[in-house]
Amino acid sequence: MHPEFGVHRGCRVQKMIMQERHINRKQYFEEQAATSRKYYLKETDYFVKLRSGIRVLEVGCGEGGNLLPYAKAGCLVTGMDLDPTRIRQANSFFKEHGMPGTFICGDFLEAEQPVSEDGRYDIVLVHDVIEHINQLDKPKFLMQIRHFMRTNSIAFFGFPAWQMPFGGHQQIAKGFVSRVPFIHLLPENIYAKLLRISGESEQCVSELLSIKHTQVTIELFERLCAETDMLVAKRTLWFVNPHYEQKFGLHPRRLWKWLAALAYARNYFTTSAFYLLKSLPRGENK
Numbered sequence: 001m002h003p004e005f006g007v008h009r010g011c012r013v014q015k016m017i018m019q020e021r022h023i024n025r026k027q028y029f030e031e032q033a034a035t036s037r038k039y040y041l042k043e044t045d046y047f048v049k050l051r052s053g054i055r056v057l058e059v060g061c062g063e064g065g066n067l068l069p070y071a072k073a074g075c076l077v078t079g080m081d082l083d084p085t086r087i088r089q090a091n092s093f094f095k096e097h098g099m100p101g102t103f104i105c106g107d108f109l110e111a112e113q114p115v116s117e118d119g120r121y122d123i124v125l126v127h128d129v130i131e132h133i134n135q136l137d138k139p140k141f142l143m144q145i146r147h148f149m150r151t152n153s154i155a156f157f158g159f160p161a162w163q164m165p166f167g168g169h170q171q172i173a174k175g176f177v178s179r180v181p182f183i184h185l186l187p188e189n190i191y192a193k194l195l196r197i198s199g200e201s202e203q204c205v206s207e208l209l210s211i212k213h214t215q216v217t218i219e220l221f222e223r224l225c226a227e228t229d230m231l232v233a234k235r236t237l238w239f240v241n242p243h244y245e246q247k248f249g250l251h252p253r254r255l256w257k258w259l260a261a262l263a264y265a266r267n268y269f270t271t272s273a274f275y276l277l278k279s280l281p282r283g284e285n286k
Contacts, residue, residue, distance in 0.1 A: 025089050032066050047278075050074070056124075067079055071099040077101045123154055155278075157274070168208060168211055238270065
């Protein structure tokens, strides 16, 4: 059983651990770094061999935990995030580790596009971000990613399928909704009422409801890739998210092949979808 599905005392303990993780950003940074070191590096190394001088960009970097292992591998890392607090934390945590890194506070959709290969990147990381982008902006977002990629570079996307048990990110809540699977799939008016009954702040309610509008499924993401000439070079659907190893001590497990092949149904069982994308010349991804 997924730890977030538990009841009684075990559930209360798990809830406290989850809340501590979202409050203690240094802990979250270290957990991200551990997952990135063990899993994300392995994914991106499949196409781009890590070595000194490799340029890595993370869009929506938060505190920068995902970038730390790349920096330790000798890569030149850059992170961008909308939240100035997260950028300050990223700079602070990297300084504590004695590692160099460039962190920029800004809107990636409005970022100035590089004019030459020197300003582009070999690896672009986009983890737990695409599900927060407005539906109308998602194609523009992927096109913007393309502009930051070098020839023969790779973009790594990771996101939770919308219909998975906690695809609505309700685990960030403080009340009972934080441990109720699939509750985010209820009609919006009922979901909002339950969030308020649960004692969530209006800020939290607004954030969780916004994800209902920006949700992403496996089918939607792959359609967006085709529309923006991004080639899916590798896909891994996870039944047990690799990050759950850090969060809950669970061993990661891929989705069974037969289930991964079932369109739409697979979204209910995919706690994380990993994609490696390559940028194609316009019109070739047909």
